Amino acid sequence: MKKLLFIAMLCSFAFAQVFAADKEYNVDLVIVGAGAGGLTAAVSAQEKGLSTVLLEKKPAVGGTGNFMEGTYAVESFMQKEAGVKLTKQQAFNEVMSYHHWKSNPRLVKAVIDQSAETIKWIWDHGVHFEEVKTAWLNKPNKTWHIFPESGSNYIKAMVNIYTSKGGTLLTETPGKKLLLDKNGAVTGVIAENEDGEVIQVNAKSVILATGGYASNLEMIKKYGGPESLPTVLGSYGDGINMALSVGAALDGMGPLMLNGAFMLAPGEAICNGKNAELRAMFRQSLLYVNSHGERFFNEEVTIDWPLASNAISREGKFTYVVFDAETLKEFQTKGYLNGCGNWIKRGQPMKKFDQLFPENEKKGNAFSGKTLDEVAKKAGFDPEAFKQTAKEITKYAKQGKDERFGKNPRTLRAVEKGPFYVLKGQLHHLTSLGGSRVTEHLQVVNEQGNVIPGLYAVGGDAGGMYGDSYDLTIAEGAASSFAINGARLAVKNIVATGK
Numbered sequence: 001m002k003k004l005l006f007i008a009m010l011c012s013f014a015f016a017q018v019f020a021a022d023k024e025y026n027v028d029l030v031i032v033g034a035g036a037g038g039l040t041a042a043v044s045a046q047e048k049g050l051s052t053v054l055l056e057k058k059p060a061v062g063g064t065g066n067f068m069e070g071t072y073a074v075e076s077f078m079q080k081e082a083g084v085k086l087t088k089q090q091a092f093n094e095v096m097s098y099h100h101w102k103s104n105p106r107l108v109k110a111v112i113d114q115s116a117e118t119i120k121w122i123w124d125h126g127v128h129f130e131e132v133k134t135a136w137l138n139k140p141n142k143t144w145h146i147f148p149e150s151g152s153n154y155i156k157a158m159v160n161i162y163t164s165k166g167g168t169l170l171t172e173t174p175g176k177k178l179l180l181d182k183n184g185a186v187t188g189v190i191a192e193n194e195d196g197e198v199i200q201v202n203a204k205s206v207i208l209a210t211g212g213y214a215s216n217l218e219m220i221k222k223y224g225g226p227e228s229l230p231t232v233l234g235s236y237g238d239g240i241n242m243a244l245s246v247g248a249a250l251d252g253m254g255p256l257m258l259n260g261a262f263m264l265a266p267g268e269a270i271c272n273g274k275n276a277e278l279r280a281m282f283r284q285s286l287l288y289v290n291s292h293g294e295r296f297f298n299e300e301v302t303i304d305w306p307l308a309s310n311a312i313s314r315e316g317k318f319t320y321v322v323f324d325a326e327t328l329k330e331f332q333t334k335g336y337l338n339g340c341g342n343w344i345k346r347g348q349p350m351k352k353f354d355q356l357f358p359e360n361e362k363k364g365n366a367f368s369g370k371t372l373d374e375v376a377k378k379a380g381f382d383p384e385a386f387k388q389t390a391k392e393i394t395k396y397a398k399q400g401k402d403e404r405f406g407k408n409p410r411t412l413r414a415v416e417k418g419p420f421y422v423l424k425g426q427l428h429h430l431t432s433l434g435g436s437r438v439t440e441h442l443q444v445v446n447e448q449g450n451v452i453p454g455l456y457a458v459g460g461d462a463g464g465m466y467g468d469s470y471d472l473t474i475a476e477g478a479a480s481s482f483a484i485n486g487a488r489l490a491v492k493n494i495v496a497t498g499k
């Protein structure tokens with residue numbers, strides 16, 4: 001097997017040498033993918049005097065980086081000003097403990113240690129965070145540094161700095177293949193542009209930053225991931241597969257950053273689109289039922305969406321949120337019980353129900369009925385099971401005590417006054433979590449644990465930060481932090497070692 005792999009690598013090397021490229025670049029560094037990680041690496045490299053080519057598959061840059069709301073850091077100047085006491089060492093212990101020490105400890109430590117300085121670096125590059133906050137009620141450790149409006153402002157700033165400093169950005173030019181020399185060191189990338197021209201970029205180092213494999217349903221299945229829909233399309237596993245083709249080991253493949261259930265609304269991510277007010281109902285910790293009409297978890301957990309997703313995933317393809325006319329009135333007058341990202345705020349009244357609900361009823365995403373029987377029939381529940389569920393939750397709401405799952409009375413609501421409303425949802429994910437196995441310097445390693453010279457992977461292309469779920473409760477914004485800090489650490493190592 002090893003012999004075959006070696007022959008395949010040599011073939012790939014031979015291919016690189018005999019293949020006539022239409023265009024050729026000779027640089028210090030080539031980065032594949034111009035999202036959060038790739039652009040951060042590009043600016044860092046350019047500022048350190050490394051000649052750089054940045055390849056992007058799509059016409060526009062940013063990838064899922066455009067959607068980031070906030071990023072994780074510990075001991076930042078903003079946290080100090082806000083009186084946050086959490087130390088880097090405490091944060092490291094929390095993260096490792098959350099992931100049951102399945103993560104790569106040196107990598108986690110390096111990212112956390114770098115994170116405060118990165119907040120200052122971003123600020124000094126003109127991107128001024130709105131605040132440092134937490135989405136949790138009563139949590140003292142604010143770690144989520146909120147980008148002004150959204151991550152797209154960070155992306156815009158990075159691309160402007162990079163190109164104004166002379167960096168080469170090639171859009172609609174996906175990286176396809178890694179080049180190897182006879183010693184097994186990576187020496188560049190073959191890409192192809194929208195005109196079908198072959199672009200050969202020879203470089204001392206390559207950083208893979210293609211965002212993982214969240215859009216590749218076959219890969220998700222292959223690595224044992226759950227049935228879930230990608231929130232944003234764009235990352236198909238190109239970077240991970242390129243690394244595999246040169247012998248990379250993998251780390252933590254399978255788990256996704258599951259984001260809970262939402263009703264289908266193409267083009268909308270979480271609560272950032274037209275249907276935000278209705279999609280936010282999936283984050284209110286109201287009654288959830290499965291396709292039989294039975295309750296299956298403590299819905300308070302919906303705000304810890306990676307964990308709620310595990311409960312939802314057990315119940316099959318669809319899940320349903322249920323509320324009655326009384327609860328609807330409460331939301332329309334007193335507002336939402338929980339926020340949904342930074343788009344819907346806690347206490348914000350719902351205004352567009354009368355327009356959005358009928359529109360979604362027509363699409364089969366929503367059901368209403370004057371009686372429990374009527375709505376159960378429309379939604380496909382077992383009417384008896386559903387009526388029993390409604391009776392039970394109403395009893396718990398009235399007595400202020402959930403005898404089944406112990407939900408906080410703050411979000412316990414009766415389901416007894418018609419009309420009754422049901423929203424149908426499916427599990428979605430934001431990103432994949434595992435990738436190539438890397439060192440604390442983000443160098444890709446092979447199955448023997450040896451560094452593949454010249455090859456780095458960051459963000460969604462790298463593994464080692466997580467166990468089986470995203471660590472939202474303790475490290476809000478960890479994914480972007482891993483991409484951005486990892487990119488800076490990779491470039492630091494390239495500058496220090498020359499490759």
Ligand SMILES: Cc1cc2nc3c(=O)[nH]c(=O)nc-3n(C[C@H](O)[C@H](O)[C@H](O)COP(=O)(O)OP(=O)(O)OC[C@H]3O[C@@H](n4cnc5c(N)ncnc54)[C@H](O)[C@@H]3O)c2cc1C
Pocket residue numbers: 032033034035036037038055056057058060061062063064065066067068069070071072173174175176209210211212231232234235236238239269270430431458459460461476477478479480481483
């Ligand atoms: C809706 C949403 C909200 C989010 N909110 C947050 C948040 O608040 N905080 C947080 O920490 N994280 C958040 N995330 C996750 C965060 O956006 C990602 O973790 C982060 O952007 C990963 O950076 P990346 O560079 O690995 O990938 P991306 O930023 O996705 O960039 C990958 C880039 O590579 C390009 N590409 C793919 N294949 C190729 C190829 N073959 N050649 C060239 N280019 C290629 C893609 O087109 C894309 O531009 C969110 C994600 C989503 C979807």
